[in-house]
Amino acid sequence: MKTRRAINISTDDIPRYQQVKDYIIDRINSGAWQPGMKIDSEAELVAATGVSRMTVNRALRELTAEGRLTRMQGSGTFVAEQKPQSALLEIHSIAQEIRERGGKYSCEIHSLQEEKARPDLARAMSLAPYSTVYHSVIVHKDNGVPIQLSSRFINPKIAPDYLKQDFTTITPNEYLLSLAPITSVEHVIEALIAEPWVRDLLEINSAEPCLALHRKTWVGEVIATCSTFYYPGSRYTLGGRFTPPSAGSIGIS
Amino acid sequence: MKTRRAINISTDDIPRYQQVKDYIIDRINSGAWQPGMKIDSEAELVAATGVSRMTVNRALRELTAEGRLTRMQGSGTFVAEQKPQSALLEIHSIAQEIRERGGKYSCEIHSLQEEKARPDLARAMSLAPYSTVYHSVIVHKDNGVPIQLSSRFINPKIAPDYLKQDFTTITPNEYLLSLAPITSVEHVIEALIAEPWVRDLLEINSAEPCLALHRKTWVGEVIATCSTFYYPGSRYTLGGRFTPPSAGSIGIS
DNA sequence: ACGCTCGATTTGTATATACAAGTAGATTTT
DNA sequence: AAAATCTACTTGTATATACAAATCGAGCGT
Known part of the structure; x- marks a missing residue:
């Protein structure tokens, strides 16, 4: 043997x-x-x-x-010796955030449908070009003022019933987290002048710089992407317990 | 053959x-x-x-x-699509980052002097108005192209010899980390049209949105602040590509 | 005691071979 | 026309073999 x-x-x-x-x-x-x-x-x-x-x-x-x-x-x-670990960023719910600082949360669903993934998106999601993906566009508001816009592309494998959800009662993030644990996350932040349809929904003009947070989430091998555009002037805090009163923190939906 | x-x-x-x-x-x-x-x-x-x-x-x-x-x-x-570039926090030096992806790092020191803190800055640093602070402005370049600009205000108590350092051989961050362990950190990110002096040093025009990362660092009760402005179009990642399964939190590295 | 050589051990690289598995396009069948 | 099948091509994995290169300790000679 x-x-x-x-x-x-x-x-x-x-x-x-x-x-x-x-x-x-x-x-x-x-x-x-x-x-x-x-x-x-x-x-x-x-x-x-x-x-x-x-x-x-x-x-x-x-x-x-x-x-x-x-x-x-x-x-x-x-x-190997252990590599130093650094600060952590909590994912919290935008709705909760707004309510906690006394605002009135609401949201508008501008799109919730299936689409064919264009090649670049398909590649990012490790799918064949023009595969079916679910797409949602949601604007979150505080006292009626647009705070952030999130555009999500979901692999139907992760959430077959994604299109049937009522995202006025549960945020997409909360719903997706309830389905499966996240394996890995990658974030990319950029500053940009948003595209017209984003500016339109966020009620901003073409001169105002916008903060975009692109998130790619792995659940096993399956990938979902989410791009969140923040209302100009919003500031986004990472870590830290001593947030000065001047800068409110914006959550992730 | x-x-x-x-x-x-x-x-x-x-x-x-x-x-x-x-x-x-x-x-x-x-x-x-x-x-x-x-x-x-x-x-x-x-x-x-x-x-x-x-x-x-x-x-x-x-x-x-x-x-x-x-x-x-x-x-x-x-x-692969654009490789997300620089790390958001220079926990490892920006110089190392640039060299690791094959660029040629250089930096320019545009200011390194003591100043009197204006009231709003003094308040942020928990100092009396018009106290003496050390101020440095450094532009980091990749192959001669400006990548980021960092403006630091240091409490002399933390680093009495701050002005005597040669920041072409060691980055301010590396130097400060060598002096004392950080007690707490807070970050704020925003998208904005940078002020003229920043645009000038980063060689950008007044229409390009700029990503700014403001960092406030506590060493015990003593505070230092750093504002870093990133060259437009740059994108910055939070969390690694190989993040091990750890649900609910995102590592910053 | 000191320095040296040598050999056993360990990692580092390179190759040929083999088969599995997924993709995309062409072809055939229905 | 649509569906199913086939085929050529591509990447993914596994193995045996071979040699190079670095390390470390045992043993030897001076």
Whole structure:
């Protein structure tokens, strides 16, 4: 019997190199391998897992690129020192935000339909061009004044019933969070002069700079995108407990 | 003659997979391969470079992990859409950031002196009006192009020798972080038309919206402020591409 | 004791081969 | 015309093999 495996490498859909990565991450997270410690060599991992050395090598190489391990030729592989963690940004509900600072929240749904994804959008969502996606455009208001506009593209796989929801009672963000846990998020912020249809709905003119927050959300391999445009003059706070009274904070819908 | 190479793979000390990566990056940077475009298949790259498919595969896989490419099984390899550039917080230095993505970093110090704090600034820093503060204005450039402008007001108590530093070799942020641990941070983001002196230094006109990040830092009870203005069109990411599953919060790095 | 060499171990890279799996377009069938 | 099927091409993974290069310690000679 050649393969005396210390761990179980299944034949599921998960690639073997990924299973080896998971195994190593587990041992680090469980504390069995402390930061700075030398871990098993490739040869030992081969013996433990039953996969080939090249597969083990790939797993170790990727974990090194991801900053979890440090390797030294001739010496060995070590658990990387922990990288410093920084401030966190809470996701909170825009409706709650507005109510908490005494405003009257309302929203208008300007679009809620299915569309064909144009190639660039399709690529961003890892879909075939002109696939069916759900699209919503919602304007959030505080005492009747437009505060932010959010344009969302949803992969029907995530939320088949997205179009049937009543987003005047639950925000899209709250609804989507209730369906599945988010795997990963990426944000991009930019300042720009908004397009005419956005300016129109937000009631701003063509000279006012607008803050846009683009968010891409992964639920497993499935992707949703959301672009939020903020009313000019709004300021958006990240972290920090001591918000001065001058700058209110704007939530994410 | 088996190898009819379109590019020259030398036998130097640089690994071949790295040379292939460089070749691809070159073609992207030169504009030969535009974002969204399909690039050569693995087979074509093998023919062009003379290395094995596995080596080409490694180069492509790593570039994909680094966010420069997008691959779709059965379809092809594509140049990724604009790679989100600079990190929002210079927890790691802006200089490092720029160099890491292949640019040439430089900076200009436009002001480094002590000033009297005007009332509103004094209030923000919890100082008596017209107290002495240190003020620095620095423009960071990538290949000579202005990328961001930072204007800092420092409480002399934190950094008595602030004015004597050579900020061409160490960024203010790095220097300040080396002095004392930060107790608390607050950020405010806004989109605005920058003031004339800022537009002048960033070489932008009065129609271009500018992204501003205001940061207030507490070291104990002592406060420093920093306003960073970003060159229009730049986009900035919050949270990494490889964010591990952590629901509900977004890391800033 | 000191320095040296040598060999075992470990990581780093490169290749050929093989098969799986997804895509897109052409072709055939219905 | 529409649907189903086929096929060529592409990427994704896994393995065995080979050699290069760095490290570390054992053993040797002076």
